[in-house]
Amino acid sequence: VDDVAANARLLERQLLGDGHRVLFARDGEEALAVVSRDHPDLVLLDVMMPTLDGFETCRRLKSDPATRLVPVVLVTALHESSDRVRGLEVGADDFISKPVNAAELTARVRSLLRIKRYTDELDSAESVIVSLALTIEARDASTEGHCQRLARYAVRLGRLLGLDDDNLSALARGGFLHDIGKVGIPDAVLMKPGRLTPEEFEVMRQHTVIGDRLCGELRSLRRVRPIVRHHHERLDGSGYPDGLRGGAVPLLAQIMGVVDVFDALTTERPYRQPMTVAAACEELTREARVGWRDRAMVDAFVSAAAEMGASAR
Amino acid sequence: VRDKGEIAAKWRHDMKNHLGVILGFSEMLLSEPGLPDVHRQDVREIHDAARRALGLLESARGEEAGG
DSSP states (O other), X not given: OOSSHHXXXXXXXXXXXXXXXXXXXXXXXXXXXXXXXXXXXXEEEESOOSSSOHHHHHHHHHHSTTTTXXXXXXXXXXXXXXXXXXXXXXXXXXXXXXXXXXXXXXHXXXXXXXXXXXXXXXXXXXXXXXXXXXXXXXXSGGGTTHHHHXXXXXXXXXXXXXXXXXXXXXXXXXXXXXXXXXXXXXXXXXXXXXXXXXXXXXXXXXXXXXXXXXXXXXXXXXXXXXXXXXXXXXTBSOSSSSOOBGGGSOHHHHHHHHHHHHHHHHSOBTTBOOOOHHHHHHHHHHHHHTTSSOHHHHHHHHHHHXXXXXXXX | OOOHHHHHHHHHHHHHHHHHHHHHHHHHHHTOTTOOHHHHHHHXXXXXXXXXXXXXXXXXXXXXXXX
């Protein structure tokens, strides 16, 4: 990305020898369009450009989840360290000084592309798991949209409780993945209308353990695993699979537990009508009273539930 | 209204950009093994002149900062 065409052509010539394919953009706006359309593996970004400059373009690329993982190199004739600091603040991955040395350029580009390949692999492993979760949801028509709603409710509740961005993002993914283990539960049990026998219930409980194992290999999911394993625990130790008590139940799993019950109660199931939001909140409050759930957490949820429930339909 | 220093900085930046293009393309030519020696000499002149101009630009900047 450079407003001086000759500069862009020079970079292209320097990179072609290494077998890269190069796309141009003349300014920040065009760069954003090209990146979202063509998904490049790397962006070389001039800093001083009219209208949208390199810093702002970089900041926008890095704040959009769809483009945040694309490495951005600021190519700059500026030397002041304040400019480097500013570059780091907007999320730049590397810097190259003008005039650009061909050997330095190709070496940096090579190393950033290697890192990009690793993140792509991790990313695709995670999207396989998410698609799997959505497939499971699709097996059972009555739970349609459940994952999306849960992700939304859980993030909302997490924000009310003052959690940071990393935890909120774990809750969003947890919403999609919490029941991933149901892939290992037979249809006869999973889709049985009406009550499960004690033996069937025992099989059903295994979805938490199976799910935990499925996520086990992925480092990027390490904050999500406790949600998958423990979202059916209760604070008095009567939940499953480990019968954890009180503070031993991970906070994110407690949050998922609350919103999971709420969504189950307020949506239609083959064996009953959906409850109203008010009735579901009453049930959650009852569960807090008997010691299954955290009272303050349930209160926080109830205070925002009317709004959330309305947006569900 | 922009002050003098800001205009000078913008001018230096643009000059540097263009000199960078001259340097970069002449380096590409020089790295071409098939370039005949007679042309190689010419390109080297272009390259070295651009280098010197860049040096002048840098020292002008230093003087400005100093004085």
